[in-house]
Amino acid sequence: xxxxxxxxxxxxxxxxxxxxxxxxxxxxxxxxxxxxxxxxxxxxxxxxxxxxxxxxxxxxxxxxxxxxxxxxxxxxxxxxxxxxxxxxxxxxxxxxxxxxxxxxxxxxxxxxxxxxxxxxxxxxxxxxxxxxxxxxxxxxxxxxxxxxxxxxxxxxxxxxxxxxxxxxxxxxxxxxxxxxxxxxxxxxxxxxxxxxxxxxxxx
Amino acid sequence: xxxxxxxxxxxxxxxxxxxxxxxxxxxxxxxxxxxxxxxxxxxxxxxxxxxxxxxxxxxxxxxxxxxxxxxxxxxxxxxxxxxxxxxxxxxxxxxxxxxxxxxxxxxxxxxxxxxxxxxxxxxxxxxxxxxxxxxxxxxxxxxxxxxxxxxxxxxxxxxxxxxxxxxxxxxxxxxxxxxxxxxxxxxxxxxxxxxxxxxxxxx
DNA sequence: GTCTATATCTAGATAGAC
DNA sequence: GTCTATCTAGATATAGAC
Numbered sequence: 001x002x003x004x005x006x007x008x009x010x011x012x013x014x015x016x017x018x019x020x021x022x023x024x025x026x027x028x029x030x031x032x033x034x035x036x037x038x039x040x041x042x043x044x045x046x047x048x049x050x051x052x053x054x055x056x057x058x059x060x061x062x063x064x065x066x067x068x069x070x071x072x073x074x075x076x077x078x079x080x081x082x083x084x085x086x087x088x089x090x091x092x093x094x095x096x097x098x099x100x101x102x103x104x105x106x107x108x109x110x111x112x113x114x115x116x117x118x119x120x121x122x123x124x125x126x127x128x129x130x131x132x133x134x135x136x137x138x139x140x141x142x143x144x145x146x147x148x149x150x151x152x153x154x155x156x157x158x159x160x161x162x163x164x165x166x167x168x169x170x171x172x173x174x175x176x177x178x179x180x181x182x183x184x185x186x187x188x189x190x191x192x193x194x195x196x197x198x199x200x201x202x203x
Numbered sequence: 204x205x206x207x208x209x210x211x212x213x214x215x216x217x218x219x220x221x222x223x224x225x226x227x228x229x230x231x232x233x234x235x236x237x238x239x240x241x242x243x244x245x246x247x248x249x250x251x252x253x254x255x256x257x258x259x260x261x262x263x264x265x266x267x268x269x270x271x272x273x274x275x276x277x278x279x280x281x282x283x284x285x286x287x288x289x290x291x292x293x294x295x296x297x298x299x300x301x302x303x304x305x306x307x308x309x310x311x312x313x314x315x316x317x318x319x320x321x322x323x324x325x326x327x328x329x330x331x332x333x334x335x336x337x338x339x340x341x342x343x344x345x346x347x348x349x350x351x352x353x354x355x356x357x358x359x360x361x362x363x364x365x366x367x368x369x370x371x372x373x374x375x376x377x378x379x380x381x382x383x384x385x386x387x388x389x390x391x392x393x394x395x396x397x398x399x400x401x402x403x404x405x406x
Numbered sequence: 407g408t409c410t411a412t413a414t415c416t417a418g419a420t421a422g423a424c
Numbered sequence: 425g426t427c428t429a430t431c432t433a434g435a436t437a438t439a440g441a442c
Binding site: 416420 | 431432433
Binding site for chain 1: 404
């Protein structure tokens, strides 16, 4: 079965190239951002030829989608690691803090991908509505928790979708703009936002 | 003085061209965003030739700076129209609401410029630190109010600069992503964010 | 100052040999 | 599948006539 073995080797090499491209892209997105990273930057950083890129991805956006899968896996893993029932009570300080801490640390640990997604979102035609879809989509879980609170008769400051989007906006844009190794530690940020939001949610 | 009169006419024409370029740019930025608007889009929308653009602005970024001046003038005017002492008390609901309402309405009424600034900020190299500088710069007044509160011995949820940046992030990204004529009215947004933030600030 | 025409440059994407 | 070489497209910016 020499033929089969050869094909297997080829497959492995292809997977290595794909992985090298993803690694290089992630590093470059973190260093100079998604918009300022060219396809040729990625291939040369990965030690591959320009043409090889298009064997694995149709374009830069498709590569970003592949990286996004990693981010979602990481987030799911973190969420699964903690108690996380639907009736999560965000008016409890410890529970709100944990929710914010997980969101913050996932964004920080995968900053390259978050930066890339953010740039990709903002570069889109603003009239397309993509930004609002992304914001509400990414804060869907938060919205569900708020809806649950409302069903319990708790007074909310406004529509769950809007409040969730606002909280997500605070976290996402702060994380985007705050440089790594900046003036505030992760604990300072999470504590500050927890206390800022807690009483408003607790009504 | 025929010579002087001729020069005066030329000056007026030039000013008209400059104004036409600014108007066209503002409209296009609102429709398709800053990044997706080309210099030739602006000139043809203004009914002028490509080359004329560079007689008035070095590049697209410089034109945006000129528009930014308008935005700041509008904001200053709105702030001057209300009582706005340094000891503005953000723990008073009416005063917090007014502050948020002004910020929100300026962003909404000049959405084209806000969109352009936002895109310009995000398209920059994320490692440059520009985003954090912009965020802290635009929330400087808010930070001063919070510092005043702290001097009065009021407990704040965190560092004034960080809290101010977080609040600014919530407003700016929500405004950016929320499409005009979207699902929420300006009043709903301002009321929701006021109530969400008030108790956290009031301690 | 404004115009037309064009030079320059960059990045995305493909063709065809190996 | 990967490479080298190249094509194409799109956008910035300039040259020179009026």
